[in-house]
Amino acid sequence: MAKNLTKRSEDYSKWYNELVINADLAENSGVRGCMVIKPYGFSIWEKMQAELDRMFKETGHQNAYFPLFIPKSYFSKEASHVDGFAKECAVVTHYRLKDDGEGGVVVDPSAKLEEELIVRPTSETIIWDTYRKWIQSYRDLPLLVNQWANVVRWEMRTRLFLRTSEFLWQEGHTAHATKKEAIEETEQMVNVYADFVEEFMAVPVIKGFKTASERFAGAEETYCIEALMQDGKALQAGTSHFLGQNFAKAFDVKFTAKDGKQDYVWATSWGVSTRLMGALIMTHSDDNGLVLPPKLAPNQVVIVPIYRSEEQFDLVSDIANQVMKELRAEGIRVKFDHRDTHKPGWKFNEYELKGVPVRLAIGPRDVENGTLELARRDTLTKEIISRSEVIATVVQLMDEIQSNLYNKAANFRTENTTEVKSYDEFKEVLNSKGGFILAHWDGTSETEEKIKNETKATIRCIPLDAKEEPGSCMITGKPSNKKVLFAKAY
RNA sequence: CGGGGUGUAGCGUAGCCCGGUUAUCGCGCCACGUUUGGGACGUGGAGGCCGCAGGUUCGAAUCCUGCCACCCCGACCA
Numbered sequence A: 001m002a003k004n005l006t007k008r009s010e011d012y013s014k015w016y017n018e019l020v021i022n023a024d025l026a027e028n029s030g031v032r033g034c035m036v037i038k039p040y041g042f043s044i045w046e047k048m049q050a051e052l053d054r055m056f057k058e059t060g061h062q063n064a065y066f067p068l069f070i071p072k073s074y075f076s077k078e079a080s081h082v083d084g085f086a087k088e089c090a091v092v093t094h095y096r097l098k099d100d101g102e103g104g105v106v107v108d109p110s111a112k113l114e115e116e117l118i119v120r121p122t123s124e125t126i127i128w129d130t131y132r133k134w135i136q137s138y139r140d141l142p143l144l145v146n147q148w149a150n151v152v153r154w155e156m157r158t159r160l161f162l163r164t165s166e167f168l169w170q171e172g173h174t175a176h177a178t179k180k181e182a183i184e185e186t187e188q189m190v191n192v193y194a195d196f197v198e199e200f201m202a203v204p205v206i207k208g209f210k211t212a213s214e215r216f217a218g219a220e221e222t223y224c225i226e227a228l229m230q231d232g233k234a235l236q237a238g239t240s241h242f243l244g245q246n247f248a249k250a251f252d253v254k255f256t257a258k259d260g261k262q263d264y265v266w267a268t269s270w271g272v273s274t275r276l277m278g279a280l281i282m283t284h285s286d287d288n289g290l291v292l293p294p295k296l297a298p299n300q301v302v303i304v305p306i307y308r309s310e311e312q313f314d315l316v317s318d319i320a321n322q323v324m325k326e327l328r329a330e331g332i333r334v335k336f337d338h339r340d341t342h343k344p345g346w347k348f349n350e351y352e353l354k355g356v357p358v359r360l361a362i363g364p365r366d367v368e369n370g371t372l373e374l375a376r377r378d379t380l381t382k383e384i385i386s387r388s389e390v391i392a393t394v395v396q397l398m399d400e401i402q403s404n405l406y407n408k409a410a411n412f413r414t415e416n417t418t419e420v421k422s423y424d425e426f427k428e429v430l431n432s433k434g435g436f437i438l439a440h441w442d443g444t445s446e447t448e449e450k451i452k453n454e455t456k457a458t459i460r461c462i463p464l465d466a467k468e469e470p471g472s473c474m475i476t477g478k479p480s481n482k483k484v485l486f487a488k489a490y
Numbered sequence B: 001c002g003g004g005g006u007g008u009a010g011c012g013u014a015g016c017c018c019g020g021u022u023a024u025c026g027c028g029c030c031a032c033g034u035u036u037g038g039g040a041c042g043u044g045g046a047g048g049c050c051g052c053a054g055g056u057u058c059g060a061a062u063c064c065u066g067c068c069a070c071c072c073c074g075a076c077c078a
Helices: A014-023 A039-058 A072-077 A081-086 A123-132 A177-200 A247-252 A275-284 A308-330 A344-354 A364-369 A387-415 A423-431 A446-457
Strands: A026-031 A034-039 A070-073 A093-094 A098-100 A105-107 A113-121 A142-150 A164-177 A205-210 A221-228 A234-244 A254-255 A262-264 A268-273 A299-306 A334-335 A358-363 A371-376 A380-384 A417-419 A436-440 A456-461 A483-487
Touching: A014 A026, A014 A275, A026 A254, A034 A039, A039 A142, A039 A164, A039 A177, A039 A275, A070 A072, A072 A113, A072 A123, A081 A247, A123 A164, A123 A247, A164 A177, A177 A205, A177 A221, A177 A234, A177 A268, A221 A456, A221 A483, A234 A247, A234 A275, A247 A268, A268 A275, A275 A387, A299 A308, A299 A344, A308 A334, A308 A358, A308 A364, A308 A387, A344 A358, A358 A364, A358 A387, A364 A371, A371 A387, A380 A387, A387 A417, A387 A483, A423 A436, A423 A446, A446 A456
Parallel strands: A299 A334, A299 A358, A417 A436
Antiparallel strands: A026 A034, A070 A113, A093 A113, A098 A105, A142 A164, A164 A268, A205 A221, A205 A456, A221 A234, A234 A268, A254 A262, A358 A371, A371 A380, A436 A483, A456 A483
């Protein structure tokens, strides 16, 4: 267990890495940029999964599962999709190993596959190949399917949670009879993502469209949610794509409409990944460790007993057990850490590192006075409260901490969002404080490219709620009717 | 994939340039005792194919070659 976390302000990457490892969330596996998600980290991911899954089902979706392996030929069917993913695919070429005669194994050259299999980087191709068989009539539509899966993208550079070679995610793939309905679905899902991230993760996001160059490979429109991390860099937290009829045409998925005419179906796909864990960590955590919003914390409250003798422990435990029982009756996740192998001070630090929202300590003094010590993780404040008030206080604190975290993050984003008029001002802001920058852009990829090359900032999105205002592009001076959102991004 | 760096006990490290006793130190771990309201202290103890594979040498953690993994910067990206 680390005693000293690198300070957030000193080296953000190092702080992040140490935090992920020391808070027991995940670690490097030593295998090609893949991580091991540890039980504590996974329990947070499971909570996120459960809420998302509920929201998907409430919006009419069903879960299914498609193969991990995709025949190489599937990829050649949608040209832009290939271009987008070909460079980063893991490819299975053989199906057997054999003894090398020296105690090791080698790939058996005689076991070469006729057609190579691609480990899915995303499942559009295999799913659309399947949908061709499932869809004949308008009565088969809409088809609203989600899958929870792992995918592999052979990224050159990896980072725990933010960009691992293998990651866990969900991918929704839907088919619709009309363009309008597909677009509505795309918008609905970006809203579901935004609601989840804001309500449960307490991370404020900006909804918007991607520019053509940032669009998903094969999509006609990509909607996204963008969050701002504490180091002033943006993180794409989720995407929802309107795929038009591109995949339907590539995989020949047609349906017969009411009027007897045949047409290609309209498609969407949408996904969020374990990257959300990175967003959660980088949005709220501090120099003492992880800070978890109550709605996602595996333990919302931890009770730490303080005692010298066994008699004292018994007295303290009685109260702790009662409090735990009463809190659980209120639906609160409580842990009573009665281990005698660690001292109270050690436990205090441990639970701060792990981000438990509320800590209650009970010692002999409290037994005598009818009190408990309550500490909040978000504000790092402590107070003595009476036994009779503890349940109501904690129940109310769950909401208060949840909204406090959101408000803190929202204020940070407001303070770190700057509107600029000129390119000089843009560069100045980018270098001095970073964050989100709103500026007019002429809408061309050339200008976008130029800005990216010169400053490393990219257009994160064209915000959905951008207000119409006449202006001129900060680079070319050409007319622009709304400001777009720039930032350096992960 | 290009540039730079690192790999020594569970973790963090010294030693490497300039080869030569039993590989250094701190944390952690185990035992016993004293402790317990913010990461306790003392005494004793265990734990190493020095990333892996070759090579040079009487002798390699140290020099050479190859490979693997990780970190940073680029390019790529959820």
